Amino acid sequence: MFEIATALLIGFIILLLLLFLHARKQNPDYFFLVGKVVLITGASSGIGRACSFKFYRHGCKVVLCSRNKAELIKVKESLELQTTALGVKAITPEVHILDVSDISHVEKNVQNIIEASGGKIDIVINNAGVSYRGHVTSTQLEVFQKVMDVNFLGQVAVTKAVLPYMVKSNGGHIIGIGSVQGKIAVPHRAPYTASKHACQAFYDSLRSEVAHNNIHVSVVNPGYVKTNLSHSALTDDGSSYGKLDETTAKGLHPDVIAKFVVHSVILKKKEIMVAPFHHKLVVWIRLICPNLYFWLMKKRTNV
Numbered sequence: 001m002f003e004i005a006t007a008l009l010i011g012f013i014i015l016l017l018l019l020f021l022h023a024r025k026q027n028p029d030y031f032f033l034v035g036k037v038v039l040i041t042g043a044s045s046g047i048g049r050a051c052s053f054k055f056y057r058h059g060c061k062v063v064l065c066s067r068n069k070a071e072l073i074k075v076k077e078s079l080e081l082q083t084t085a086l087g088v089k090a091i092t093p094e095v096h097i098l099d100v101s102d103i104s105h106v107e108k109n110v111q112n113i114i115e116a117s118g119g120k121i122d123i124v125i126n127n128a129g130v131s132y133r134g135h136v137t138s139t140q141l142e143v144f145q146k147v148m149d150v151n152f153l154g155q156v157a158v159t160k161a162v163l164p165y166m167v168k169s170n171g172g173h174i175i176g177i178g179s180v181q182g183k184i185a186v187p188h189r190a191p192y193t194a195s196k197h198a199c200q201a202f203y204d205s206l207r208s209e210v211a212h213n214n215i216h217v218s219v220v221n222p223g224y225v226k227t228n229l230s231h232s233a234l235t236d237d238g239s240s241y242g243k244l245d246e247t248t249a250k251g252l253h254p255d256v257i258a259k260f261v262v263h264s265v266i267l268k269k270k271e272i273m274v275a276p277f278h279h280k281l282v283v284w285i286r287l288i289c290p291n292l293y294f295w296l297m298k299k300r301t302n303v
């Protein structure tokens, strides 16, 4: 009787210990971010802008990159009106022009940006992206090339530029902003969904290669987010779509995605899908019952 009671007590204590360790792991330690250098691509709007605010407020030095300097300066000025969380001292943000589709120069340009910011990089958020609306048959090949350059090769080139710094300092974190469409492909999005699938595969491959260098790789896959992404989406002939989609308009707030990006760094998450339940369900259907998924996609007629 005594032995059973002792065994139960020990079991109970182990359970409490495991629950405590689990809770600790899930409880973000925001102080971890203080003083970290965070490079964000596509920082002038949407999710990139929201990430800039979150990391700035947690005491990071944010290095804001995009094509439009005037827009980046506006973000910098808005950041400087903020107070930081945790009562830590804010670090002046930096602004740099970077076109991630300029593939042959991205690596060198990012290295120049890192050198100009002090020669150190802890976190990179590969966020810059362009969407697409159209039909494969009528879409010019150059449109496929452009979407792949911005969304896939651009992310690869930025990653290749930061890796030597992270290897040298034996640590770092690379975050790829993917999409639910990196898990499932939907009609009228062929180049976009192909680029996001490519990113997912790239990061899954990279993650294991750099793990021994203490470099972490996270992929954050949002569902629809209320940003300008559909406005600037490319169409069959390369012109902009110029409209806010209903789905995008009803999407999540970019701050929600930024919050999960922060958590992916602190909790060292390999992958996070930030999407409603029915999106996650479709990903499972694609995996478990592909024919049902193909049938569902055939029913989707809207561009």
Ligand SMILES: NC(=O)c1ccc[n+]([C@@H]2O[C@H](COP(=O)([O-])OP(=O)(O)OC[C@H]3O[C@@H](n4cnc5c(N)ncnc54)[C@H](O)[C@@H]3O)[C@@H](O)[C@H]2O)c1
Pocket (backbone or CB within 6 Å): 041, 042, 043, 044, 045, 046, 047, 048, 065, 066, 067, 098, 099, 100, 101, 102, 126, 127, 128, 129, 130, 131, 150, 177, 178, 179, 180, 221, 222, 223, 224, 225, 226, 227, 228, 229, 232, 248, 251, 254
């Ligand atoms: N909005 C959504 O519904 C949604 C859903 C899933 C994933 N995403 C992804 O989130 C990321 C951010 O998009 P967003 O929704 O914030 O839209 P957005 O249009 O507000 O942001 C895209 C950013 O990328 C920048 N950019 C585009 N081409 C560039 C280039 N060649 N060089 C440098 N910067 C460039 C733009 O200037 C802009 O700042 C993208 O990778 C997108 O695919 C968005």
